[in-house]
Amino acid sequence: MEINRRNFIQLLAGGAAGIHMTPLPWKLMDDIAIWTQNNWPWVPKPEKGRFDHEKSVCTLCPGGCGIEVRKVGDRAVKIEGRTDYPVNPGGICPLGAGGLQLLYDETIRFTSPMKRVGPRGAGQFTAISWSEALATLAERIGMLRKEGRPEALAAVDGNRRGNAEGTLIRRLLESVGSPNYFRMPSIEDTYTTANLLMQGNPGPMAYDLENADYILSVGPALIEGWGAPGRVIAAWGRWHESSNGNGPKVVQVESRASNTASKSDGWVAPRPGTEAALALGLAHVMIREKLVDLSFLSNYTHGFEDWTDEEGRNRKGFRSMVLDGYAPAEVEGITGVSADRIVAIGREFGKAKSPLALYGKGKGNLNGSLLECMAVQSLNALKGNINKPGGAVVQEGLPVASWADVSPDAVAARGLETGRLNGSGSPRLPLSESLVENLSRAVLESNGTPPVDTLLVFAANPVYTLPDGGAFGKALGKIPFIVSFSPFRDETAAMADLILPDHTNLEKLEDVVWPTGLQYPFLGLSRPVVRPLYKTRHSGDAVIALAGKIGDPVAAAFPWGGFEEALKERLRGLAESPGLTSWDESKPAWETFARGRSVSPDYDSFDDLWDQLESSGFWYRPTHAFYTWLSCFRTPSGKFEFASGRLEQAVKAAAGGDAGDGLRKMGVEAVGDQAYMPHYEQTLSGDGEEGLKLVPYELFNVSTDRLPNPPFLTKTLFDTQLRKDESFVKMNPATADRLGLEQGERIRIQSDAGEVKARVDRFEGAMPGYLYLPMGFGHTAYGIYQKGKGVNPMNLVAAGKDPLSGQSVWWSARVRVSKA
Amino acid sequence: MENQSNASEKRPQGGSNESGGLLNSTFLPPFSLKGWLFVLAGLVPALIVGWVVFPMVLYSSQQQPFNFSHVVHTNPDIGIEGETEQELCMYCHYFREDGTFVGIPGMDTCTMCHDDPEFPYGQTEDEKIFLEQYVAEGKEVPWLVYSDQPECVYFSHIAHVKMGGLTCGQCHGDHGRSETLPVYKENRLTGYSIDIWGRNIAGYSKNIKPAEAGMYETEDDEQYLRTIETEQGEETYHIKMSSMKMDDCAECHTIHHQEQNNACFVCHK
Amino acid sequence: MDSALFPEGVKRCSPKVFLLWTLPWLALLAWGGLSAFLCLWKGLNQTNMSNIFAFAIWIVFDLAVIALGAGAFFTGFLTYVIGRKELKSIINAAVIIGFICYSGAVAMLGIDIGQPIRGWFIFWHANVHSMLTEVSFCISAYLGVLAIEYIPIILENRQIEKVPHLRLFGHNLHHIMGVFAATGTFLSFFHQGSLGGMFGVMYARPFAERWDFYVWPTTFFLFVFSAIAAGPCFTILCTKLTEAISRKKLVPDNAVQFLARLSGWLLSGYLVLKIIDTAVWANTTVPNAGLGLMDFYREGPYGIWMLIAEIGIFGIVPAVMLMIPQVRQNPAGLIVACLMNCTGIVLNRFVFIIATLAIPVMPFARFWSYLPTWQEWGIAMALVGYGFLLFSVSYRYLPVFPKEQELNPAMNG
Amino acid sequence: MKATEGKYKYGMVINLDKCTGCGTCTVACAAENNLSVIRDETDKQRTISWMQLFKVTNGKPFPDTEVSYFPRPCMHCHNHTPCVSVCPPTATKMDYNNGIVSQIYTRCIGCRYCQAACPYQARYFNWWDGHFPKGTERYLSPEVSVRMRGVVEKCSFCHHRLMRAKEQAYAEDRRELEDGEYITACTEVCPAEAITFGDLNDPDSKVAKLSKHPQAFRLLERIGTEPKVYYISSKDWVRRMADNYHPNEFQPV
Incomplete structure (x- = not known):
């Protein structure tokens, strides 16, 4: 075909x-x-599974918000707020919400114990076993003890004052025989010291701000991370429930139009570091216009009026000091706030029923100024708003039990007698517990064998966070052996010889002690919500295991099988104290608190309490004995002291008779009676001529502390804060014009401590003459979302010392600017 | 007829005549027997390729890790309880408290009975595999899921079973009465099971048919009958999904006056 | 060497010279090829487009070439439907230019969308309310028509013509070209309009929004009008450029003059409507949105110069020039007028795309600037290279200009 | 094209007096909806953030400067939804039964016409594939599919949470949801409780009442898109920022 x-x-x-x-x-x-x-195929397909919720407490900041973690199978997929938690009724903060990016990002974490293989700082490590890691360290500590210098073991700890892990670490050093345990600075140092000096009791600062009707917030970033953000911002929301002004009036004192300043009902902008003068100016107005609680002042305070001391000398009182030295016109000269405004605010504060003056510096991750804090607290005292609902409440610490005392052997006892390397607690610096910068200085200034042989770093990243112009990092170079317990590959860990990685917050059992500023005693229990992802170990367990390897007598001081056991023993104290482990959502804790009744505990034994703690996650006592002014002050006079007797004693001890000399040693310039009272002294870092000053500032939506910033948070930033790898420095257009700088222009900022490059953001809300550089950027460690992004203003700040406390002055530093 | 013959007369001129042209000569239909044969010679292999070869090529066959008998497991004698067939299903394929559906049960459900690797309940090879390789090892069985929807699909079982009153079989077929697991066939192009997209490869089966009297009287068929209120009164439909594709869902929603559930986001995520 | 392929009786340069001539265009194509590869492989992050500048240089180029390519359908309409015989001498060139513009634009769109392999979903899941659906349907259909119109020109190649079947096929196609020209006109009319409609219907963007005439916003008609006013001028420009390079006269003056004169009138008509439209818009849409006219002309580089340049300098001026016979008949005058006309239309498309997106609507939204990356320029320039190359090859091997032999008797080779 | 009124009409009220500009809504949204992270998140023109913060200032010199924020989710425009009508392959639609504007990522071809049409800049294109540093794919939620590059996405009012709430209700033998049972992730997380979410059609719902607050307003109201997101502010200068006004036209409340 x-x-x-x-x-x-x-x-x-x-x-x-x-x-x-x-x-x-x-x-x-x-x-x-x-x-x-x-x-x-390269787009991830999330695994399905059973949905679950685990309740816990967030430990990413001292705020201690209740969180509920949504899980799918074993995976945590979302962190949400808890509505059945007294601190934060439902809301959390950006860092908390983005926390899973820290948990799961393997590139920023240590996945097992490591030892250094590359040069220091290069971040090159090789994995080792836990037993090898602990043995190495135990051996080294054993050597130090054998050599008879146990004090060469030092620890820098970022744990909060009084939590179990921190206490364990301190105990380790004590049992080994070293006094050199240092806690990282925080605003609580300032609070407890101010309370010690004025109220005689180093308890936490407890502000009953929900029940106040006028809030003068001197410095704290009230809605940007201060205190327990979940609590403060929730209160903020309630105050603005209706827009008809039912809430209290909030006046923010801050030099920059921050969110808090802008959103408050009033904004007062004194020059940074002059807040004490402003507070005393307000006191002047109140006293002059008799807007003070005279009965409180005369009955329960000491040093308000002029007085006569035991030796019969006439002493000046607070009243005369303020009336003589802090007239509005004078204060205007110091602070730049107009006299009229000072008078107006003073009157408002004086006329309010329960006005509350809060003190803080930003988020409170770093210390504040002791004199400022005292000056602000004296405003509360003038109104008698101390230990009253809506006032500053006098509180003891949490009623936790102490562990049995350590009995040091001869080696340890000798070591413990050596002076602390940072000089804190010495007559020169009697009011500070820990001054990590002085430690750096002691190491850097030493000749021959460095005073620290082995440094342990817990829950902190001092190389990055300390406002010391990089001194800590330099000091690490001289320390022979550094051990980091950080779960993250941070700057300090990069310098370490040995890594004993901790769990991250969601993998860890922790006690969350008393969120900053909360008015009632509170303890949260943070429980692991996911099984540890990697070969990490709870630092508490690691310390106990380490002690065991060092052997007696150190091991004997740690008789527990693990951290949980030690924690339980400590929390037994709570069982003996009345408190609650449940919360009726319809009765906010601050409402219950204001009523002041006693509480009958909802547990009857420790085991009962522990069970409740495990399920609810918190213990608290929303009641208080108010108006106990005759008994609550533990000062030498038994009253609230404007003129601090304890300070006077300390000065005498420091100087051996010459008070002026003692004060000078403490960094106080003032002479005479006012030196013992809240007064204004200039605080500024850096030398040089008067000119531009740099103010490092914190952003709520950037982790400024020891933790890396989750990339989700960068979504909330504006590109006038960070763009590509460059930070922006905010300055007033007038300042920028004077310097001839356009928007976005690149400049070099120099100080005695160092220099950084940044770009200009012209912002009307910046005080003329000041540069505002955001904190939390400029990491040299972690992963691609943190490393090399922007600059760290802490590299520019150094050397300034706060009077009395000896802590750093980081809120204002002299700088020079040139075009880059 | 006349026109056609005219056309065929003109054809030989094609190629030289401009008005006839190439178009006419090539594309006019063939009328000779030989022509038809050639058409058939093209048509028949094409039909075979399309209907027989194509489905074979398109789907790969995969075996489950081991066989599982639903019949054995729905036997009340072994302790699986339930009044109705549906309740028997839901003994293992149950709803959780939050309304989510457990789907293929995990090892935790299996080990409620098969809790001891040493003492099997039955004596089959499959059970041995299960106990030795999975229960003893504490591993989940990597079942191939016939009804696993694409990543972008959201489906609520509780809305359909509890609120919509559908029986399991109406979508999944007689799975519950099977002794053996069917071969899992995966579409090589899309990567999805034949049960989702292509059980009926032609794509024009009628999943929902009006049930005529006497048509569906066997016990087996009863489970597929549903009475639905319509404007004309009550009507009984025979519902048995041959695949679980968007159009099938939409068809059923429409019949059930659930058109609002045809909005995009109801099924997409 | 390749002279056997040349059209009957014309002279062409040597292969060497031709190869040299194509090199720059091949280079552009290579640049574009690399850019296209990067954009397809790595994604549109290779561009500087953003969530603000969702459309950018490619869409400007697309709309511009589609407007300039309108010479094809309009000349076809005049030649085949109206029956202007003198245009037969230029229709081939117009068709090829049209084909280049449309095929280039479609190729560019294929790169411009984020999911090129899903591009056909426009047809598969068509949303009939979307102007872009209409654009896609019409452009693809019209590209088909242009291809059909192009085929007979290819088949007229001296060697291909020797195959009787192909010759016959080409001949047959020629016969029914009127049908295609009419279809093309219809399709073209709609997609030119829809392209304008795309912007006019963005009613939440007061800068682009235009009032409706039936279902179409006025931009629908303005885009059609401006395209047919500019398209013929672009055809003239291409022809004149070919004449200049080949140093030959290729098209009789009467055809060019007819198109020029017509363009002049069309442009004038367009401008009258455009000015009315702008006035109405400025007095209704703009104030209704709470804005004043000048609010649109103060962001970044987008000043009132845009409006003055678009309507005045590159609108009224060339319209007047084209309508004055003395200017039009002066070779320089004609070129300048045509260039200005085309510039005006490109500017119009630029304004509608870039300024619309650049001007924020929310009072607190900030202004962002945009500069294309080399990859974006690469794709855009590839279109130029492709155009030159295809037109050169067509000119070399196909009887694009039927009167070439007649007009250049001395050069017959 | 007036929407056929459905049974439900979900909407949101954001109280700007309460809003502290903290950005938790943005982060919670990103975590809830598997938002991608690109290598340079400071590239604000190309990063994805369904709930975006816009910062406004009153423009006054120091020390009278004030800043405020507009958290901006998708407005879910109820009238002639600008993005829906322009989408060529029908990848975005408004569900008339609840007013939520959907975006189907697997249908989207990435032409970005919707982005051009949206005056609120609420739509985001995936210029990159999401970057997931090793291990971070573990936090992804199976309730929302992860987007591939080249498609547009936007706020969905956490539609999956509606589905979640419905399943929960069905498990409890209810068909109707109570006010507050279905809320978005941003609403839930806001520490100041500035965001209220619910059914605007239910006159007893909190959100419906707040939307009638005398100081309530919407963005670009005069364009006629009828957003389902309302704002409340007691400050005139903030309210004035919400729309374009002719000189002397703005009426303080």
């Missing part, structure tokens, strides 16, 4: 017709459509 072209076409036509009568073309088309929709 002959096949011609036509037949061929007929064949094709038949085939084509046939194919269309089959599913082939249609099905193929459909499948291709599906293929184009789903053929993305």
Whole structure:
């Protein structure tokens, strides 16, 4: 049969017709459509599974918010707020919400114990086993003890004052025989010291701000991370429930139009570091206009009026000091706030029923100024708003039990007698527990064998966070052996020789002690919500295991099988104290608190309490004995002291009779009676001529502390804060014009301590003459979302010392600017 | 007829005559027997390719890790309880408290009974595999899921089973009465099971048919009958999904006056 | 060497010279090829487009070339439907230019969308309310029409013509070209309009929004009008450029003059409507949105110069020039007028795309600037290279200008 | 094209007096909805953030400067939804039964016409594939599919949470949801409780009442998109920022 072209076409036509009568073309088309929709093998497909919720407490900041972690199978997929938690009724902060990016990002974590292989700072490590790691360290500590210098073991600890892990670490050093345990600075240092000096009791600062009707917030970033953000911002929301002004009036004192300043009902902008003068100016107005609680002042305070001391000398009182030295006009000169404004605010504060003056510096991750804190607290005292609902409440610490005392052996006892390396607690610096910068200085200034042989770093990243112009990092270079317990690959860990990685917050059992500023005693229990992802170990367990390896007598001081056991023993104290482990959501704790009744505990034994703690996650006592002014002050005079007797004693001890000399040693310039009272002294870092000053500031939506910033938080930033790898420095357009700087221009900022480059953001809300550089950027460690992004203003700040406390002055530093 | 013959008369001129042209000569339908044969020679293989070869090529066959008998497991004698067939299903394929559906139960459900690797309940090879390789090792069984929807699909079982009153079989077929697990067939192009997209490869099966009297009287078929209120009164439909594709869902929603559930986000996520 | 392929009776440069001539265009194509590869492989992050500048240089180029390519459908319409015989001498060139513009634009769109392999979903899941659906349907259909119009020109190649079947096929196609020209006109009319409609319907963007005439915003008609006013001028420009490079006269003056004169009138008509439209818009849409006219002309580089340049300098001026016979008949005058006309239309498309997106609507939204990356320029320039190359090859091997032999008797080779 | 009124109409009220600009809403949204992270998140033109903060200032010199924030989710425009009508492959639609504007990522071809049409800048294109540093794919939620590059996405009012709430209700033998049972992730997380979410059609719902607050307003109201997101502010200068006004036209409340 002959096949011609036509037949061929007929064949094709038949085939084509046939194919269309089959599913082939249609099905193929459909499948291709599906293929184009789903053929993305590199796009992750989240695993399905059973949904679950685990309740816990967030420990990413001292705020201690209740969190509920949503899980799918074993995976945590979302962190949400808890509505059945007294501190934060439902809301959390950006860092808390983005916390899973810290948990799961393997590139920023240590996945097992490590030892250094590369040069220091390069971050090159190799994995080792836990037993090897602990043995190495135990051996080294054993050597130090054998050599008879246990004090060469030092620890820098970022744990909060009084939590179990921190106490364990301190105990380790004590049992080994070293006094050199240092806690990282925080605003609580300032609070407890101010309370010690004025109220005689180093308890936490407890502000009953929910029940106040006028809030003068001197410095704290009230809605940007101060205290327990979940609590403060929730209160803020309630105050603005209706826009008809039912809430208290909030006046923010801050030099920059921060969110808090802008959103408050009033904004007062004194020059940074002059807040004490402003507070005393307000006191002047109140005293002059008799807007003070005279009965409180005369009955329960000491040193308000001029007085006569035991030696019969006439002493100046607070009243005369303020009236003589802090007239509004004078204060205007110091602070830059107009006298009229000072008078107006002073009157408002004086006329309010329960006005509360809060003190703070930003989020409170770093210390404040002791004199400022005292000056602000004296405003509360003037209104008698101390230990009253809506006031500053006098509180003891949490009623936790102490562990049995350590009994040091001879080696340890000798070591413990050596002076602390940072000089804190010495007559020169009697009011500070820990001054990590002085430690750096002691190491850097030493010749020959460095005073620290082995440094342990817990829950802190001092290389990055300390406002010391990089001194700590330099000091690490001289320390022979550094051990980091950080779960993250941070700057300090990069310098370490040995890494004993801790769990991260969601993998860890921890006691959350008394969120900063909360008015009632509170303890949260943070429980692991996921099984540890890697070969990390709870630092508490690691310390106990380490002690065991060092052997007696150190091991004997740690008789527990693990951290949980030690914690339980400590929390037994709570069981003996009245408190609650449940919360009726319809009765906010601050409402209950204001009523002041006693509480009957909802547990009857420790085991009962522990069970409740495990399920509810908190213990608290929302009641208080108010108005106990005759008994609550533990000062030498038994009253609230404007003129601190304890300070006077300390000065005498420091100087051996010459008070002026003692004060000078403590960094106080003032002389005479006012030196013992809240007064204004200039605090500024850096030398040089008067000129531009740098103010490092914190952003709520950037982790400024020891933790890396989760990338989700960068979504909330504006590109006038960080763009590509550059930080922006905010300055007033007038300042920028004076310097000839355009928006976005690159500049070099120099101080005595160092220099950084940044770009200009012209912002009306910046005080003229000041540069505002955000904290939390400029990491040299972690992963691609943190490393090299922006600059760290802490590298510019150094050397300034707060009077009395000796802590750093980081809130204002002299700088020079040039175009880059 | 006349026109056609005219056309065929003109054809030989094609190629030289401009008005006839190439178009006419090539594309006019063939009328000779030989022509038809050639058409058939093209048509028949095409039909075979499209209907037989294509489905074979399109789907790969995969075996489950081991066989599982639903019949054995729905036997009340072994302690699986339930009044109705549905309740028997839901003994293992149950709803959680939050309304989510457990789907293929995990090892925790299996080990409620199969808790001891040493003492099997039955004596089959499959059970041995299960106990030795999975229960003893504490591993989940990597079942191939016939009804696993694409990543972008959201489906609520509780809305359909509890609120919509559908029986399991109406979508999943007679799975619950099977002794053996069917071969899992995966579409090589899309990567999804044949049960989702292509059980009926032609794509034009009627999943929902009005049930005529006497048509569906066997016990087996009853589970697929549903009475639906319509404007004309009550009507009984026979519902048995041959695949679980968007159009099938939409069809059923429409019949059930649930058109609002055809909005995009109801099923897409 | 390749002279056997040349059209009957014309002279062409040597292969060497031709190869040299194509090199820069091949280079542009290579640049574009690399850019396209990067954009398809790595994604549109290779561009500087953003969530603010969702459309950018490619869409400007797309709309511009589609407007300039309108010479094809309009000349076709005049030639085949109206029956202007003198345009037969230029219609081939117009068709090829149209084909280049449309095929280039479609290729560019294929790169411009984020999911090129799903591009066909426009047809598969068409949303009939979307102007872009209409654009896609019409452009693809019209590209098909242009291809059909292009085929007979290819088939007229001296060697191909020797195959009787192909010759016959080409001949047949020629016969029914009127049908395609009419279809093309219809399709073209709609997608030129829809392209304008795309912007006019963005009613939440007061800068682009235009009032409705039936279902179409006025931009629908303005885009059609401006395209047919500019398209012929672009055809003239291409022809004149070919004449200049080949140093030959290729198209009789009457065809060029007819198109030029027509463009002049169309442009004038367009400008009248455009000015009315702008006035109405400025007095209704703009104030209704709480804005004043000048609010649109103060962001970044987008000043009132845009309006003055678009309507005045590159609108009224060329319209007047084209309408004055003395200017039009002066070779330089004609070129300048055509260039200005085309510039005006490109500017119009630029304004509608870039300024619309650049001007924020929310009072607190900030202004962002945009500069294309080399990859974006690469794709855009590839279109230029492709155009030159295809037109050169067509000119070399196909009887693009049927009167070439007649007009250049001395050069017959 | 007036929407056929459905049974439900979910909407949101954001109290700007309460809003502290903290950005937790943005972060919670990102975590809830598997938002991608690109390598340079400071590239604000190309990063994705369904709930975006816009910062406004009153423009006054120091020390009278004030800043405020507009958290901006998708407005879920109820009238002639600008993005829906322009989408060529029908990848975005408004569900008339609840007013939520959906975006189907697997349908989207990435032409970005919707982005051009949206005046609120609420739509985001995936210029990159999401970057997940090793291990971070573990926090992804199975309730929302992860987007591939080249498609547009936007706030969905956490539609999956509606589905979640419904499943919970069904498990409890209820068909109707109570006010507050379905809320978005941003509403839930806001520490100041500045965001209220619910059914605007239910006159007893908190959100419906707040939307009638005398100081309530919407963004670009005069364009006629009828957003389902309301704002409340007691400050005139903030309210004035919400729309374009002719000189002397703005009426303080």
